[in-house]
Each structure stands twice: as C-alpha cells, then as structure tokens.
Amino acid sequence: MFYQFYEMNHAALQPARAYADAVRLLYSNPLNPLSHTAWGRSVAAMAELFERTTRRYGKPEFGLHETVVDWKPVPVQERIVWSRPFCNLIHFERALPKGRKPDPRLLLVAPMSGHYATLLRGTVEAMLPHAEVYITDWVDARTVPLSEGRFDLDDYIDYVVDMLHALGPDTHVVAVCQPSVPVLAAVSLMEARGDPLAPATMTLMGGPIDTRRNPTAVNLLAEQKDLSWFRDNAIMQAPWPAPGFGREVYPGFLQLSGFMSMNLDRHIIAHKDFFMHLVKNDGDGAEKHREFYDEYLAVMDLTAEFYLQTVDTVFIRHALPLGEMTHRGVPVDPAAIRNTALFTVEGENDDISGLGQTQAAHGLCVNIPADRKAHYMQPAVGHYGVFNGSRFRAEIVPRIVDFITSYGRNGKAATAPKKAGQDGSAAA
Incomplete structure (x- = not known):
C-alpha cells in the first residue's frame, strides 16, 4: 500500500508541476521583459527547481551515435x-x-x-x-x-x-x-x-x-539488520497501473533515498548552486546539473x-x-x-x-x-x-x-x- 500511496501522491502533484512548468516558460521567455531581470530569473528558477524535484525521471538514452x-x-x-x-x-x-x-x-x-x-x-x-x-x-x-x-x-x-x-x-x-x-x-x-x-x-x-x-x-546497515528486517521494510508490491502490478519489488525510489541520504548536504548544496546558476544566467553550470541529475534520479525497481x-x-x-x-x-x-x-x-x-x-x-x-x-x-x-x-x-x-x-x-x-x-x- 505504501508504494501505491507514493504513486498517488506523485499523480496528485501533476497539476502543480504543470503550473510550475508554465511559470518557468513564462518567466524565461526572452519576449517577456521580466526574463531579463534578476527577479524574473528567480521566479523561473524556483519554478524549474520545484518541477525537477517532484517529477518522475524516465529511463535516459545512451545517445552514443x-x-x-x-x-x-x-x-x-x-x-x-x-x-x-x-x-x-x-x-x-x-x-x-x-x-x-x-x-x-x-x-x-x-x-x-x-x-x-x-x-x-x-x-x-x-x-x-x-x-x-x-x-x-x-x-x-x-x-x-x-x-x-x-x-x-x-x-x-x-x-x-x-x-x-x-x-x-x-x-x-x-x-x-x-x-x-x-x-x-x-x-x-x-x-x-x-x-x-x-x-x-x-x-x-x-x-x-x-x-x-x-x-x-x-x-x-546490512550487518546490523537481519533478512526479515529488509523483507518487512524494503519490499513492496508494484502499484497499479504498472505492467508488473502485484510483483514484489524493491522500489528504486527507496534505493535512491538511501544513496542521497548518505551525502545529503552535497545534494542540497548542488541544488542551491543550480538555483544560483539560473539566476545568474550561467547556462553551462545549470546544464551540467541537469545532465547529472537527469541520470542520477532515474531509477528502476528490482x-x-x-x-x-x-x-x-x-x-x-x-x-x-x-x-x-x-x-x-x-x-x-x-x-x-x-x-x-x-x-x-x-x-x-x-x-x-x-x-x-x-x-x-x-x-x-x-x-x-x-x-x-x-x-x-x-x-x-x-x-x-x-x-x-x-x-x-x-x-x-x-x-x-x-x-x-x-x-x-x-x-x-x-x-x-x-x-x-x-x-x-x-x-x-
């Protein structure tokens, strides 16, 4: 049920993500005079940061041509x-x-x-x-x-x-x-x-x-817990409407949460720096952040x-x-x-x-x-x-x-x- 609840929360945020994306497009459009101001770029940066931290990242492409x-x-x-x-x-x-x-x-x-x-x-x-x-x-x-x-x-x-x-x-x-x-x-x-x-x-x-x-x-962590602890706390059923609905899995978002918590301060600083790159119109710095986290935040279930x-x-x-x-x-x-x-x-x-x-x-x-x-x-x-x-x-x-x-x-x-x-x- 926890996995299904997670999916429901993600779906419930969809309208807010769509609104945030619209705000980002509005305040980053060069035809909008506010996009050339620090205030306008701050609004666009906040909107993008919200959208990126609440979205589900799909499987990336290798892109090696x-x-x-x-x-x-x-x-x-x-x-x-x-x-x-x-x-x-x-x-x-x-x-x-x-x-x-x-x-x-x-x-x-x-x-x-x-x-x-x-x-x-x-x-x-x-x-x-x-x-x-x-x-x-x-x-x-x-x-x-x-x-x-x-x-x-x-x-x-x-x-x-x-x-x-x-x-x-x-x-x-x-x-x-x-x-x-x-x-x-x-x-x-x-x-x-x-x-x-x-x-x-x-x-x-x-x-x-x-x-x-x-x-x-x-x-x-593995040494401190027995196998039953991992079975009780890490295993869930794949939610509907996933093709594997009902399959017992170790959700990718749990693994990702564990990885991020190990270096939480670094991830917080990285997102703060991303915000400042956007405000300062530093396209290269912002793009490096996007490339890394588009990959890092894309997870799969086992x-x-x-x-x-x-x-x-x-x-x-x-x-x-x-x-x-x-x-x-x-x-x-x-x-x-x-x-x-x-x-x-x-x-x-x-x-x-x-x-x-x-x-x-x-x-x-x-x-x-x-x-x-x-x-x-x-x-x-x-x-x-x-x-x-x-x-x-x-x-x-x-x-x-x-x-x-x-x-x-x-x-x-x-x-x-x-x-x-x-x-x-x-x-x-």
Whole structure:
C-alpha cells in the first residue's frame, strides 16, 4: 500500500508541476521583459527547481551515435542482440572499414542496483574506440508482468553465462560494482565444468567481493539488520497501473533515498548552486546539473527475490569469501578459475565498496597464475570515479585496454600488463 500511496501522491502533484512548468516558460521567455531581470530569473528558477524535484525521471538514452577509431570518426548504432524478460544485451555496433583487424569483444555488466545501465554511458563511450562493446540493459521490474516468472541471483548468474555463450569465445567481461559477485560466480562455474566459452579476462571494478574489509555505511546497515528486517521494510508490491502490478519489488525510489541520504548536504548544496546558476544566467553550470541529475534520479525497481538473495548472500552471510556460496545447489568455487585472467580496480575514496573489498577476489582465485592477475587503486576518486570521469578516462581505461589486449583465447599474455607504479597502481 505504501508504494501505491507514493504513486498517488506523485499523480496528485501533476497539476502543480504543470503550473510550475508554465511559470518557468513564462518567466524565461526572452519576449517577456521580466526574463531579463534578476527577479524574473528567480521566479523561473524556483519554478524549474520545484518541477525537477517532484517529477518522475524516465529511463535516459545512451545517445552514443559516434566514436573515434584509428583517429577517424565512426558511426555507432545500438542493436539488441540477446533478450530475456529481465535484460536486453545491447551491442554498440561501429561501422568499421571492411578487412580491419577486429577489436576485443567486451561484455560490460552494468549494476542492477536501482539505476539504469545508462549510468555507465561514460564507461561505454571511453571503451568504444578500443573494443566491440556489449552492455547488459536490465529491465525495470515494475514493467515485467507476473506471467514472466521470478528473477533472483541464480537467474542473474544464468543470464551472464548465457550472454557469454551468445558472444562466443575470446570475450572479455567487465563487471562494475554490484555484478562483481555474480560475474565471479558465473566464471567460477564455467571454469569448474571446463566451459570453453569462459571469458579470456575478467575485470572487477568497485565490487563487494568481501564486505568485511573496510566496511562502509551500506555494509554496516546490512550487518546490523537481519533478512526479515529488509523483507518487512524494503519490499513492496508494484502499484497499479504498472505492467508488473502485484510483483514484489524493491522500489528504486527507496534505493535512491538511501544513496542521497548518505551525502545529503552535497545534494542540497548542488541544488542551491543550480538555483544560483539560473539566476545568474550561467547556462553551462545549470546544464551540467541537469545532465547529472537527469541520470542520477532515474531509477528502476528490482525484483524482491533478487534483492533479498543478494543482501543475504553478499552482505549478511559473506557467502562467497567464506566458501559457502552456491548456485542452484552447486558450490561456487573461485579456485576453479585457471584460464581467465583477473584485473581488479578500486577507488581510494569509495564509500560504497571500501578499499580491499574488490581486491579480495585475488585471494579467492588462487589458481590463476600471479603473472595473469593485476590490481589497481585509483587515487582521489570515489565510487562513481571508478567507472566515470576524467581520472577514469585518463588512468583506468588505458589499464583495462592494456589488460584485455594482453590476453588472447589461449590465456597467455602477449605483452606484460602494467604493473605497480608511483601513481597508486599495484600488481596482485
């Protein structure tokens, strides 16, 4: 009922949002003399701020229509190449000249943690010049009818395995944040049964492999509560008239509320600065705010079974590092990985996945030779900076590209990947 009440309140505000938008248009119209005054711009700014803080943000677009390959602009087209009820696999198809040597095939597994896969737009954009990029486009659970069945952590792992099979041999997989655990589990299971389509390399970025290391506020909350608390307080039924009406979900707005409350002062200051940018007619500053929050405030629901199983397995029981994780009754043993090369990336100031949580994968994958494992810690970035931003493009992307191009189908290094340096990198 709470979710339905939330929807009703949102609908009740629609007339006020429409009025605010009309006021904004009136007082920002250059034909209105008041739009050229500080008072008029203040009224328009207040109206826009109200409309933006009360609207529902839809799924953004990737909007990546061009990249640069071999110093030449190349058109890019999105194409769905694999589809299931809870996920589509998107290929960013580049119009490359015929006969050109193919680039590495890269499966980018986006987090299913409340935001859409478009949160990794910058990640995709940075990798497009170097690889054939595919990304998991997870579907909002409230839009999936009950007739499509359940989706839990075991299904997530199955999806990853199926996508790797669909892409074929010599694929490289990159997991950003939450999918680090299911991706490591999927590769472990594939290697354990001698699957020839196990990925050539596996890159884990800012993921909660072992949340006992440097626990963050998110980790501590999970440790303080039992699973029944999350079931009673975080799970709701998708409201009418959503296509998934009646499905038990973890609402995206709850996840967003948790993220924003962790840095509430920064978000308040950002919105105050946005207001002042509008009053001062600083279009560039205001547009940067819009771009960031159009993405950040667009959230999706997760299925209840996936959310609860993930909380229990990853954050409460620490099943993977303790050797207790199973997939449909089969033990998940990272020690089975022998052929897939491993690269882990962390951010120095990550407040979601603390330092050491991702690096813990090296201690679990004991049978990967040391010269085919590497770890890098990026100084002066938080969680978001691990997969986006200027430091990501300048420091992390070259290391990922170097790593995935160093290992071919036979799992042997063609050239040695970058090792430890003075800039914060460290080899495992």
